Amino acid sequence: MASNEEILAGLAEIVNEETGLATEAVEMDKSFTEDLDIDSISMMTIVVNAEEKFGVRIPDEEVKNLKTVGDAVGFIANAQA
Amino acid sequence: MSVPTLKQAPVQANTRIMGVGAYRPSVIVTNEDVCQWIDSSDEWIRQRTGIVTRHRAPADVSVIDMAEGAAREALQKAGIEASQLGAVIVSTVTHPYATPSAAASLADRLGATPAPAFDISAACAGYCYGIAQGDALVRSGAAAYVLVVGAEKLSDVIDNTERTISFLLGDGAGAVVIGPSDTPGIGPSVWGSDGSKWDAIGMTHSMLDIRELALTGKRGSAVSDEEAAVTDASLWPTLRQDGQTVFRWAVWEMAKVAQQALDAAGIRSEDLAAFIPHQANMRIIDEMAKKLQLPESVKIARDIADAGNTSAASIPLATHRLLEENPELSGGLALQIGFGAGLVFGAQVVVLP
Numbered sequence: 001m002a003s004n005e006e007i008l009a010g011l012a013e014i015v016n017e018e019t020g021l022a023t024e025a026v027e028m029d030k031s032f033t034e035d036l037d038i039d040s041i042s043m044m045t046i047v048v049n050a051e052e053k054f055g056v057r058i059p060d061e062e063v064k065n066l067k068t069v070g071d072a073v074g075f076i077a078n079a080q081a
Numbered sequence: 082m083s084v085p086t087l088k089q090a091p092v093q094a095n096t097r098i099m100g101v102g103a104y105r106p107s108v109i110v111t112n113e114d115v116c117q118w119i120d121s122s123d124e125w126i127r128q129r130t131g132i133v134t135r136h137r138a139p140a141d142v143s144v145i146d147m148a149e150g151a152a153r154e155a156l157q158k159a160g161i162e163a164s165q166l167g168a169v170i171v172s173t174v175t176h177p178y179a180t181p182s183a184a185a186s187l188a189d190r191l192g193a194t195p196a197p198a199f200d201i202s203a204a205c206a207g208y209c210y211g212i213a214q215g216d217a218l219v220r221s222g223a224a225a226y227v228l229v230v231g232a233e234k235l236s237d238v239i240d241n242t243e244r245t246i247s248f249l250l251g252d253g254a255g256a257v258v259i260g261p262s263d264t265p266g267i268g269p270s271v272w273g274s275d276g277s278k279w280d281a282i283g284m285t286h287s288m289l290d291i292r293e294l295a296l297t298g299k300r301g302s303a304v305s306d307e308e309a310a311v312t313d314a315s316l317w318p319t320l321r322q323d324g325q326t327v328f329r330w331a332v333w334e335m336a337k338v339a340q341q342a343l344d345a346a347g348i349r350s351e352d353l354a355a356f357i358p359h360q361a362n363m364r365i366i367d368e369m370a371k372k373l374q375l376p377e378s379v380k381i382a383r384d385i386a387d388a389g390n391t392s393a394a395s396i397p398l399a400t401h402r403l404l405e406e407n408p409e410l411s412g413g414l415a416l417q418i419g420f421g422a423g424l425v426f427g428a429q430v431v432v433l434p
Binding site: 040060063 | 129326
């Protein structure tokens with residue numbers, strides 16, 4: 001099971017691969033849409049890759065609740081617990 | 082009492098695609114045109130979908146007209162007379178008659194009568210479903226040659242002002258002839274369905290609802306008064322999709338199906354000459370190619386940029402264009418995969434004609 005720091009680092013790699021954003025830009029309080037400018041299709045790609053990387057299931061209806069990077073880290077940590 | 086042994090049709094060991102034909106209708110719809118109907122921009126549409134233009138058919142060109150155009154070229158390229166066809170299959174969801182089929186009329190126009198003729202309703206997987214059936218019919222000895230056509234006039238079932246799917250869609254037809262071969266030319270079909278996602282892509286309402294609407298001004302299946310209140314403009318059923326659900330399913334589940342088709346054919350991704358997925362969205366195509374870890378040497382069909390998403394027609398149209406622009410791909414291996422409303426999917430590795 002991964003710590004929050006490890007989940008954040010893994011998520012930052014996925015975001016970097018999809019969008020080209022620097023991994024350091026992916027911080028807990030950043031909003032995916034407003035701060036990181038990630039569109040809905042990129043968001044689904046990130047979700048699919050996060051599911052694979054962390055071995056969790058993120059339902060479609062949950063995705064809209066993941067507004068910030070911290071929301072996603074928290075959801076993945078809970079799902080792994 | 083002894084029962085006489087009956088004869089069964091002799092089987093064919095191998096099949097192949099013998100020729101490809103295409104029909105691209107004349108009207109070009111640009112992103113600027115689309116932006117008259119929805120609040121969007123050329124940049125937004127290109128970024129999210131990779132689409133620059135779509136071809137659409139004028140009012141006097143039908144699904145059967147387009148199917149005929151593509152079929153005539155496929156027959157000519159295959160060097161087969163229509164009279165040699167043992168079956169005519171049309172994959173379509175936009176032939177505007179529940180019955181009779183588009184295929185029966187097409188067979189007659191081509192001079193293939195009395196070949197068996199039928200339509201397949203498998204949306205964007207329709208072409209790969211057709212290849213699965215054409216391959217099976219020829220190998221089983223049920224037909225000498227099979228014509229498989231994907232033909233769609235999606236412009237008849239869209240609402241230009243909605244934002245989930247209409248702006249992606251184009252019209253067109255693609256066709257192939259399948260026949261016997263000395264060497265294997267069509268790998269095992271990996272095909273299936275997931276009706277639990279029946280609502281993910283489909284029409285806004287049924288034909289029964291249209292009748293109800295015409296008689297009462299209300300939609301029979303409506304769950305609320307608000308939904309039941311309709312205008313003339315919403316009488317006609319049109320397509321909708323849940324884009325996020327479809328995108329995830331396409332990228333995640335369909336990459337697995339594509340890999341299964343490779344495995345079933347005993348082919349590695351580096352053996353491929355081309356990857357020809359259903360032209361649903363450029364971002365889906367890119368993501369699938371990434372998941373499959375296709376090497377640079379594999380040519381990826383990107384017909385969607387000019388043609389839009391043409392459902393059952395997209396794979397044969399993309400194949401036709403790939404071969405026109407890269408004739409050296411002929412004889413090479415292509416992985417093709419279709420997926421769409423149902424949900425349904427089909428994939429196979431084929432030798433390009």
